[in-house]
Amino acid sequence: MKLSGTALERVLVVVVALVVTIGAIAALSGFFAGRDQAGVSGAGGGPGESFADLGHAHLRPGQLRPVYNSDPPTSGAHLPVPVPVLRDGAELNDDQLLQALEHGNVVFVYGTHRAPPGLSALARSIAGPFSPALAAAGQAVILARRSGTTGLIGLAWAHEVRVSAPNDQLLGAFAQYWLGRGAPGR
16 A cells, blocks of 8 residues: 555654654653652752652661661661551651651651640641551651650651641641652652
8 A cells, every 4th residue: 555645744744743742741741850869859849848868778677777867867778667657646666757758648746645736637637537548658647756856847758847836837838748759769
């Protein structure tokens, strides 16, 4: 079968249009966006203080832990936790905390025995009621006790914000912005 010049021209126009469309979709979806390596990301962007991204490598039992660049840590190598966060208000160790942040959760840390009044309501207004399934999906705002904490600390992967009360608008803006983002390239 032989195509005439006009038919060949039409096929060529369709092919070029298709290539341009696919290229535009790839560019707009972030397909060609760079991936930050450990120690490079964490700059700028959303609310709160940024820290250099220390990566999200999973350690084997007995491996030495790295020195984290924030306290509580916001990124870095950690032991994978076989049991995800199961409830709000628990004390999370560094491994649990880092795994929750790696997956995209935001964690509100406080130093009192019970969450300050209004903190639970704020968390629910952003992500809905806590559930282990929501936390496993990286879509939870998790409340966590941590001894020695003064005020409230909002944590996300390579970011934190410190406020004195749950009604500080910065805490809600922080959680809304960072929820679901997690560690790049995970």
